Amino acid sequence: GAGVSQSPRYKVAKRGQDVALRCDPISGHVSLFWYQQALGQGPEFLTYFQNEAQLDKSGLPSDRFFAERPEGSVSTLKIQRTQQEDSAVYLCASSLGTGLRYEQYFGPGTRLTVT
Amino acid sequence: AQSVTQPDIHITVSEGASLELRCNYSYGATPYLFWYVQSPGQGLQLLLKYFSGDTLVQGIKGFEAEFKRSQSSFNLRKPSVHWSDAAEYFCAVGATGGSYIPTFGRGTSLIVHP
Numbered sequence: 001g002a003g004v005s006q007s008p009r010y011k012v013a014k015r016g017q018d019v020a021l022r023c024d025p026i027s028g029h030v031s032l033f034w035y036q037q038a039l040g041q042g043p044e045f046l047t048y049f050q051n052e053a054q055l056d057k058s059g060l061p062s063d064r065f066f067a068e069r070p071e072g073s074v075s076t077l078k079i080q081r082t083q084q085e086d087s088a089v090y091l092c093a094s095s096l097g098t099g100l101r102y103e104q105y106f107g108p109g110t111r112l113t114v115t
Numbered sequence: 116a117q118s119v120t121q122p123d124i125h126i127t128v129s130e131g132a133s134l135e136l137r138c139n140y141s142y143g144a145t146p147y148l149f150w151y152v153q154s155p156g157q158g159l160q161l162l163l164k165y166f167s168g169d170t171l172v173q174g175i176k177g178f179e180a181e182f183k184r185s186q187s188s189f190n191l192r193k194p195s196v197h198w199s200d201a202a203e204y205f206c207a208v209g210a211t212g213g214s215y216i217p218t219f220g221r222g223t224s225l226i227v228h229p
Contacts, residue, residue, distance in 0.1 A: 004158065031215065042119075042205050042219030043159070056216070091158060100147045100209040100217060101166060106158030 002026070004107035006092050012113045013082045021077045021110045025094030032075050033104060034067055035091040043091050049075060050098055082114045117142040117208045121220035128196050129228045136191040136223050138206030147209040148189040149217060150180055154202045162204075165189065176200070201227040 005024045013019050025032050031050055035043035036059075046065065048056040051072040060067070064083075069075040079086055089109040095102040118141045128134055140146060147166055151159040163174025170182040180191045189206060203224050207217040 033215075040124075040221065042207070042221050044219070045216045048215060059216075093158075099213065099215050103161055103164075104217075106151075106160070108156060108158045 004092055004094055004105050006090075006107040006110050008110060009108065010111050010113075012115060015082060015084060015114055017082055018078065018080045019082055019112065021079075021090050021112070023075045023077070023092030023094075023107060025073065025075070025092070026105055027073075029094035029096055029105075031095040031098055031102065031104075032069055033093045033095075034075070034077050035093065036061075037089040037091055037109070039088070046077070046090075079112075082112075084114050087112055087114045117146055117210055117218050119206050119208050119218055119220035121204075121206055121223050123223045124221070125224045125226060127226040127228060130198050131195050134191075134193045134196045134200070134225070136204050136206075136225070138189045138191065138220060139187050140189065140206075140208040141187065142208060142210065144211060145184065147211060147214075147217075148180075148182060149207040149209070150174065150178070150189075150191050151205045151207060151219075152176075152202050153205065153222075159205065162191070196225075196227055198227045198229060201225055 034046040037043045045059040047067045049069040064080045066078045091109045092107045093104040095104045120139045149164045150162040203222045205222045206220045209217040
C-alpha cells in the first residue's frame with residue numbers, strides 16, 4: 001500500500017513569503033506528526049494530531065508556524081513570513097495509534113530553502 | 116527530559132566488515148529506544164526498537180542492537196556491511212508511559228568503501 005507522501009518535495013521561498021507544506025498520511029492512521037530536520041541534525045518534534053485534534057504544538061518555533069488537519073487525514077503545515085532560519089527538511093509521520101509503541105511511518109520530507 | 120548522544124558523526128567501513136554505531140541516552144528510567152535509517156531523499160525507516168524484555172533486539176536488514184542499562188547505551192551492530200547500507204542512522208529515545216514524542220540524536224553518517 002501507499003506510504004506517507006509529502007508535497008512539494010522541494011520548495012524555494014524568498015524571505016517573507018508564506019509557504020504551505022502538505023502531508024498525506026497512511027489511510028486509517030490516527031496520529032500525525034510534523035518534524036523539522038535542520039542540516040546535519042536529527043528530526044525535532046513540531047506538532048502532533050490525533051485525528052483532527054491538534055493535541056500538542058509545543059515544538060512549533062514561533063507563531064509564524066501553523067498546522068491543521070481539518071478532516072483527520074491530510075495535514076498542512078503553513079509557515080508565514082518565512083525566515084532564513086526556517087530552511088530545513090520538514091518531515092511528516094503517521095502512526096496507527098497513540099504512543100511510542102505504535103511505529104511512526106515517515107514521509108520523504110519537504111526540503112525548504114529560504115533565500 | 117530525555118536526551119540522546121551519537122558520538123560519531125561519520126563512520127567509514129569497508130564492504131563486508133562489521134559495524135557498530137554508538138548511542139548513549141539520558142533518562143531516569145528504562146526508556147523506549149529506537150534506531151532509524153535515512154537514505155538520501157528518503158524518510159526515516161525504523162530498523163528496530165526496544166521496549167522491554169530481552170536486551171538484544173533483532174531488526175530488519177540484518178541489524179541488531181543491545182540495550183545495556185549500566186552503560187546507558189543502545190549500540191547498533193551488523194556483522195557484515197553491504198554497500199547499500201550507506202545512509203544516515205539515527206538513534207532515538209522516548210519516555211515510557213503516555214509519551215508519543217521520540218527525541219532523536221544528531222545522526223551518524225555511514226560511508227561504505229568497496
